[in-house]
Amino acid sequence: MDKATIQYHFWRRVYDWFAPFYDAVDWFTGNTAHRLRRRALEHLPPPGSRLLEVGFGSGKLHGELARPYAMAGVDRAPGMVRLTRRRLASVGLASDLKCGSVYAIPWPDTTFDAVLSTFAFSAFPDADAALNEMIRVVKAGGRIVIVDAGPAMDGNPVAAWLARLWDLLGDTMRDEVRLMESCGLQEVTRQDYGPFGSVHVVVGVRPEIIMAIDSKPKP
């Protein structure tokens, strides 16, 4: 079994079983992760737009977004999907939540005004296939918004060390700006923030015409 297959099976179970404890970890860290993931909000289209969140996890951000936006979400872990459904139901909010993979997003082409993903993109081993699927479901002029950890652009050594740690734990740190540009997105921007600049938000806009999309199904 290769490293990618081991990581796939390991993390699939971890996210499923870990779902009930996910928010507790956030709470113990003073909701740091939540404050960091909320940076995505600054880059979203106007309220009322149709948004897809990929890898929504326990649904903390999803719950916030479900009030102003027409939300949909896809996550591979059934435990996370159940948790987020309960979270939304408990406050009378709705979202079209599906258990599925970023490699085969279960919506037709050009369905959404924006697609966002926080702290999940580095967990997708095939970044090209994941990004192309995210692009496929966003409308022309729509945005892809990715919040994730990684080395800081200013070369901060602590951020580099943290990125190495995430790598060792099975995530893949990558240059999402280069990836977005190579997949045909335009107006790509990146901002580093958080502890030692170790978190970034990268945003790209889908043009009217985009290069051929390779969205072969993956596990």
Ligand SMILES: C[S@@+](CC[C@H](N)C(=O)[O-])C[C@H]1O[C@@H](n2cnc3c(N)ncnc32)[C@H](O)[C@@H]1O
């Ligand atoms: C680190 S959690 C991030 C959750 C949340 N977005 C946050 O900000 O904390 C990664 C999430 O991505 C999901 N995930 C991992 N691989 C996936 C895939 N191939 N397709 C869809 N979701 C996936 C996991 O089940 C998990 O809920």
